[in-house]
Amino acid sequence: xxxxxxxxxxxxxxxxxxxxxxxxxxxxxxxxxxxxxxxxxxxxxxxxxxxxxxxxxxxxxxxxxxxxxxxxxxxxxxxxxxxxxxxxxxxxxxxxxxxxxxxxxxxxxxxxxxxxxxxxxxxxxxxxxxxxxxxxxxxxxxxxxxxxxxxxxxxxxxxxxxxxxxxxxxxxxxxxxxxxxxxxxxxxxxxxxxxxxxxxxxxxxxxxxxxxxxxxxxxxxxxxxxxxxxxxxxxxxxxxxxxxxxxxxxxxxxxxxxxxxxxxxxxxxxxxxxxxxxxxxxxxxxxxxxxxxxx
Numbered sequence: 001x002x003x004x005x006x007x008x009x010x011x012x013x014x015x016x017x018x019x020x021x022x023x024x025x026x027x028x029x030x031x032x033x034x035x036x037x038x039x040x041x042x043x044x045x046x047x048x049x050x051x052x053x054x055x056x057x058x059x060x061x062x063x064x065x066x067x068x069x070x071x072x073x074x075x076x077x078x079x080x081x082x083x084x085x086x087x088x089x090x091x092x093x094x095x096x097x098x099x100x101x102x103x104x105x106x107x108x109x110x111x112x113x114x115x116x117x118x119x120x121x122x123x124x125x126x127x128x129x130x131x132x133x134x135x136x137x138x139x140x141x142x143x144x145x146x147x148x149x150x151x152x153x154x155x156x157x158x159x160x161x162x163x164x165x166x167x168x169x170x171x172x173x174x175x176x177x178x179x180x181x182x183x184x185x186x187x188x189x190x191x192x193x194x195x196x197x198x199x200x201x202x203x204x205x206x207x208x209x210x211x212x213x214x215x216x217x218x219x220x221x222x223x224x225x226x227x228x229x230x231x232x233x234x235x236x237x238x239x240x241x242x243x244x245x246x247x248x249x250x251x252x253x254x255x256x257x258x259x260x261x262x263x264x265x266x267x268x269x270x271x272x273x274x275x276x277x278x279x280x281x282x283x284x285x286x287x288x289x290x291x292x293x294x295x
Contacts, residue, residue, distance in 0.1 A: 079144040172219040174268035
């Protein structure tokens with residue numbers, strides 16, 4: 001095993017991957033009436049266990065501080081529909097419920113506003129925005145949707161986007177001759193093979209994510225590269241329709257290897273074909289994302 005593979009596997013095993021515990025989030029049914037008209041304390045109930053699984057990668061990327069945890073919980077509640085569109089978010093109530101400072105609440109709401117989930121206006125306050133206003137390409141929102149009530153739609157949409165983005169990226173990448181990146185992709189295939197043999201799913205998934213990120217990077221199209229976060233997010237969510245990246249096996253590894261070989265040979269058609277095969281290793285994918293017609 002190469003030094004790179006050993007380093008990556010060691011790092012993967014040493015990382016804390018168990019972020020938010022399952023089933024411990026609360027529902028916060030904000031009332032529609034102004035604060036001055038409410039009577040008594042808000043009622044909090046236990047959330048569905050499914051919510052606790054949401055956004056493990058996203059939580060890790062933000063850290064586990066109070067700010068990150070509050071963004072995570074409020075974001076999940078909005079995306080799941082527990083906080084419906086146009087519901088007011090009262091900072092004082094949020095702070096009291098989660099036992100955090102006004103500063104933490106304010107900064108968390110700013111993050112959610114940047115994602116299009118809430119809006120803050122003078123004399124109106126902060127309110128939840130409708131789905132049509134959300135930044136649906138935001139990696140956090142992708143993951144929150146993928147484990148919420150919209151999970152089936154989200155996974156289908158992600159697979160459709162991958163089917164559109166990655167075969168094209170593979171074809172373009174074959175014409176750029178970046179030997180350094182191609183070697184790195186080959187290293188990722190080696191790591192994936194070793195991790196699969198060791199039953200190390202975490203290392204496998206990280207090497208797989210880097211493989212696909214590198215592929216889009218070497219395509220030489222900055223607009224495609226800007227969409228690489230979508231592919232990374234798709235590789236992080238599980239369940240529902242699956243691709244060759246979701247169930248590690250010899251066939252999946254073979255397709256990854258053929259992509260690398262095609263890039264080295266400068267064969268764009270072969271690279272595109274291998275990527276399409278990778279995305280349809282499992283029959284159920286073809287029902288979600290039909291293969292294009294041959295002309």
